[in-house]
Amino acid sequence: MTVSLRPNPMDLTMHDMAQAHPSVSQTIGVILHLEGTAPDLSELRAHVGSHLQREPRLTHYLKGPGLKARWHHDPTPDLDHRVREQHLPSGDQHLETALTGLIAHPLPEEGPLWDIWLLAGYAPGRYAICLRAHHSTQDGMGLLGTLTALFGTAPAPSTHPAPRAGAGAYLGTVRGMLGASALNDAWNDSELPLTGHRDISWAHVPTQLLRQAATARGGDTNDGFLAALSGALRTWTAHSWPRGAGRPVPAIKMVNLRRADEHDLPGNYFTFAPASLPCHEPTAERRLEQVIATTRATKDPARRKAMRSVMDLVPARAFHALATRLTTPDRATVTTSYLAIHRPLRYKRDPVTRLQPFTWLPRCQPASIVACSYNETTSVCFVTDAALPGLNQLPTLFHDAVGGLPRSDDDPQAPCREDLPPHSGLKAPSVPDADHDAATVVDFNLIKGILVHQGNLPADSITPQATQEQAGIDSLAVTELSMILEEHLGVVITEHELAKPATMADLVSLVAQRAAPSPDIERSDEQGPHPRTARPRATHEA
DSSP states (O other), X not given: OOOOOOOOHHHHHHHHHHHHOTTSOOEEEEEEEEESOOOOHHHHHHHHHTTGGGOGGGTEEEESSGGGOEEEEOSSOOHHHHEEEEEOOSSHHHHHXXXXXXXXXXXXXXXXXXXXXXXXXXXXXXXXXXXXXETTTBOHHHHHHHHHHHHBSSOOOOOOOOOOOOHHHHHHHHHHHHHHTSOOOSSOOTTSOOOOOEEEEEEEEEHHHHHHHHHXXXXXXXXXXXXXXXXXXXXXXXXXXXXXTTSOBOEEEEEEOOOGGGTTOOBOOEEEEEOOBOXXXXXXXXXXXXXXHHHHHHHOHHHHHHHHHHHHHSOHHHHHHHHHHXXXXXXXXXXXXXXXXXXXXXXXXXXXXXXXXXXOOOTTXXXXXXXXXXXXXXXXXXXXXXXXXXXXXXXXXHHHHHHTSOXXXXXXXXXXXXXXXXXXXXXXXXXXXXXXXXXXXXXXXXHHHIIIIITOOOGGGOOTTOBTTTTTOOHHHHHHHHHHXXXXXXXXXXXXXXXXXXXXXXXXXXXXXXXXXXXXXXXXXXXXXOOSSSOOOOEEEO
């Protein structure tokens, strides 16, 4: 498939920065940890080659000087050079060493900027696949789209058009973008200048701990992640960075702006929004509440539509100038991003048990942090400037902060569902625990609220007796419902299953049954390559 489009301002900005500062790597990627016998390299190359025609991100790249670059198409990239392997000595430490080396290894210099590495030999019955790409041709959601195309078991989720954005949404968007690049003087210490030399490390925590703490207060897993990060940075600044102690830490979050018809396109369809981390707040409860309040605007569909319109309309040079302001020491911020894959991944019959993302560190930035949730584990990659004392210990501090997040079952003051603040127009349900009948939480009003507020469906047509067609439920609404059920209740129901019930009442019954506690027996629809009962423990990798 040939892509016929012009690069957007974000694509050109990333491409120009790569040319202007070639020593700053823009390599992003993800490591897939699999169970099974490692395939032959020729077999993996054939598998990747069979997807080239349907995956434009693997056959397109930007070519040309700076902001004048254009997309070029290479339908047959050299897979002998792009799909390679390393056979490692026995021991997980050798895998860690290999991964650290790969993250720093240059991408192919000609043609599409990506490659895939097969890593095996470090443990019997396990191997890893590392997908790397240049940020000018793939953003985070694009990278997940590539993963789903190559290793997915179901189509990747897509989004639907947002409602019309009013003047307030546009004004808030412009103010946010300008505010994100405002002077903050948090990192420009003349005695400890940022050097650009980076440390990279990871933490792995149960997604449920992030999700449960946040959804009980009207937030989502990303809010739990940012609240825990705030706690980790609060501890670090108190001990190692007096310049940032007792104040909010300036940060930005990446916001996905892809439309449904852009799911397969290369390039960057995101923008940045200010997300000041409330590190000055002394309690985990207050930090979580402030994070939820801060991020609520970027979850509003009208605000997202305004963000996308601004990105499309702002000239590339103006967008480049704004982004460049962010890469100065006196305007530096912590960059954060959160991604989630809600469907099992596998190669052939071998399940992917864990994903481990990695990212890059822009010029004059203290830290770039990306979290990825998959298979009930959230892996967080921390890329930090080595000049900052002790900042490479963030994974340990983050792990401790996750353990200190508020737990709804321990908090007698936790609000009931009716009292929670709105989340994109939807009141978030409490997460059911093992001793609670989830059918009392999952009811008709809950499912209707999701479809109306998140799926933009007309409320009048959604009645218990209505068929899905009469209720206006199409494939996009089903996808949205599936994702929200997993994000807010931890309930995994595929789009195919959700499309089967004949009426709305039947649909609600299906969700309630699947949300309810069940015996510790694997269901027939969960048998096969994806191990839902064997979830990784929370661990820390230095």
